[in-house]
Amino acid sequence: xxxxxxxxxxxxxxxxxxxxxxxxxxxxxxxxxxxxxxxxxxxxxxxxxxxxxxxxxxxxxxxxxxxxxxxxxxxxxxxxxxxxxxxxxxxxxxxxxxxxxxxxxxxxxxxxxxxxxxxxxxxxxxxxxxxxxxxxxxxxxxxxxxxxxxxxxxxxxxxxxxxxxxxxxxxxxxxxxxxxxxxxxxxxxxxxxxxxxxxxxxxxxxxxxxxxxxxxxxxxxxxxxxxxxxxxxxxxxxxxxxxxxxxxxxxxxxxxxxxxxxxxxxxxxxxxxxxxxxxxxxxxxxxxxxxxxxxxxxxxxxxxxxxxxxxxxxxxxxxxxxxxxxxxxxxxxxxxxxxxxxxxxxxxxxxxxxxxxxxxx
Numbered sequence: 001x002x003x004x005x006x007x008x009x010x011x012x013x014x015x016x017x018x019x020x021x022x023x024x025x026x027x028x029x030x031x032x033x034x035x036x037x038x039x040x041x042x043x044x045x046x047x048x049x050x051x052x053x054x055x056x057x058x059x060x061x062x063x064x065x066x067x068x069x070x071x072x073x074x075x076x077x078x079x080x081x082x083x084x085x086x087x088x089x090x091x092x093x094x095x096x097x098x099x100x101x102x103x104x105x106x107x108x109x110x111x112x113x114x115x116x117x118x119x120x121x122x123x124x125x126x127x128x129x130x131x132x133x134x135x136x137x138x139x140x141x142x143x144x145x146x147x148x149x150x151x152x153x154x155x156x157x158x159x160x161x162x163x164x165x166x167x168x169x170x171x172x173x174x175x176x177x178x179x180x181x182x183x184x185x186x187x188x189x190x191x192x193x194x195x196x197x198x199x200x201x202x203x204x205x206x207x208x209x210x211x212x213x214x215x216x217x218x219x220x221x222x223x224x225x226x227x228x229x230x231x232x233x234x235x236x237x238x239x240x241x242x243x244x245x246x247x248x249x250x251x252x253x254x255x256x257x258x259x260x261x262x263x264x265x266x267x268x269x270x271x272x273x274x275x276x277x278x279x280x281x282x283x284x285x286x287x288x289x290x291x292x293x294x295x296x297x298x299x300x301x302x303x304x305x306x307x308x309x310x311x312x313x314x315x316x317x318x319x320x321x322x323x324x325x326x327x328x329x330x331x332x333x334x335x336x337x338x339x340x341x342x343x344x345x346x347x348x349x350x351x352x353x354x355x356x357x358x359x360x361x
Contacts, residue, residue: 001356002073003033004066006092008041012246017041018190019078019108021273022161026076029164030349033356036073038066040092042084056088063092067099074359075103079129080270081110086125097132102359105129106137106159109270109291111195113146126151135355139271140292159351160295161271162343167253168280169340180325183214186318187259187283189247189274193224197265197288197308202229204314206236211315213322220244220255259283260328261321267308269293276343279303279335284328286317296343302334 007023027035040059042052067075075096079089096103112118112126130136130151137159138144147153186205192198205217217240223230233241247255262278262285269291276296279285285303287293297303304321306313321328 001033001360002036002070003076003356004036004038004070004073005076005078006038006040007078009039009043010037012248014043018270018273019080022106022108023078025162025164025273025345026349026352029345030352032349032353036066036070038063040088060091060095063095067096067101074356075101076106076356077103078106078108080108081112081126083111083122085110086112086122086129090125090129093129093132097134104135104137104355104359105132107139107143107147107270109139109143109268111268113143113270114268114291135359137355140295142295143270143292157351157355159348159355160292160343161273161276162345162348163273163276163280163339164345165280165340168256168336171257171281180329183216184260184318184322184328185258186215186217186261186263187255187278188217188219188221188263189255189278190221190264190272191224192219192221192229195267197267198229200265200309200311200314201263202232202236203311204318205233205240207311207315208318209237209240211319213319215318215322216240216242218242218244218255218258220247220252222246256281256283260332261286261318263314264288264293265306265308265314266290271296276339280339280343282332282336284321284332284335286314296338297335300331302331302338304331 005023007019008017010020010024077093079085112122130147130153133154135155135157136147136153138147138156139160141158144156144158147156188201190196208215217237230243244255256277259278259281260283262283264272264275264285264287266288271292275285275287275293285297286306287297287303288308289305290308299305304317306317
């Protein structure tokens with residue numbers, strides 16, 4: 001079965017994207033399908049705004065050619081509910097629908113999924129998209145409810161993200177033998193930008209350093225705006241900070257294995273792959289309860305919720321678990337079990353293939 005799958009670049013050097021991580025996982029884990037990747041989305045170093053229009057016109061022409069070249073392929077369209085995506089993607093979706101193509105739209109959270117106020121222009125676009133008679137994939141029951149009740153989507157299938165657990169499974173023995181006398185290793189994995197709560201994380205870590213709390217903050221990812229945060233982390237935290245850069249392969253595994261805690265003080269999310277990955281290695285999540293995060297993390301059971309825009313809540317949680325390593329290990333074990341018990345890659349691929357098969361009838 002041929003599947004045209006739409007997403008940003010799959011090269012992490014070009015683009016740090018949770019959607020790209022999901023697509024990489026799908027392509028590598030689903031040998032039953034032949035995937036044809038169509039790259040659509042701004043690369044990290046490209047300028048946005050009106051300067052993108054000539055490039056988008058070119059991609060639109062390539063989109064037509066790809067659909068003409070593969071007339072029987074199913075389209076797997078990944079759609080984040082962000083302003084750039086909502087202004088761009090409906091044109092590509094509309095062309096596919098006019099060609100009567102079989103299409104599934106995979107929704108990946110975004111600001112306008114749960115935003116209390118949506119500009120009228122974007123609201124009209126979202127209503128058009130979700131009134132189409134095609135299946136939509138949501139990341140959780142909560143997102144399904146929003147898509148149906150708020151935006152009028154008719155057919156919504158819940159398919160939570162998942163991760164490859166091969167190495168995390170092999171890590172069990174080392175996880176059990178961690179040295180709890182070492183400073184707490186706090187990790188962040190993803191795009192380094194304001195909406196991820198970087199300002200609050202920086203402020204919190206400065207306070208932790210001033211209070212002589214033993215910790216190391218390790219950040220892996222790429223800055224959205226070069227020089228916006230990393231120099232501040234280096235200057236403000238000194239030896240308490242490590243920048244791991246872009247991680248993949250063995251470097252990513254080493255990074256994941258090193259963490260005691262994963263912190264994600266985002267303002268909005270879908271279902272972050274970084275959350276699932278770090279939890280699978282036993283890192284206890286400190287997260288804001290946004291998007292579909294509460295579908296995975298249960299406060300006080302397998303992680304801890306913090307308030308958005310609130311550095312003090314990060315400080316208090318880190319201090320608590322720096323002093324109580326037994327509780328940290330208990331919640332880390334529960335986080336790990338959550339992923340192994342509920343986010344199996346085999347079940348994910350089987351359900352995805354059933355969605356494709358239903359479309360192909």
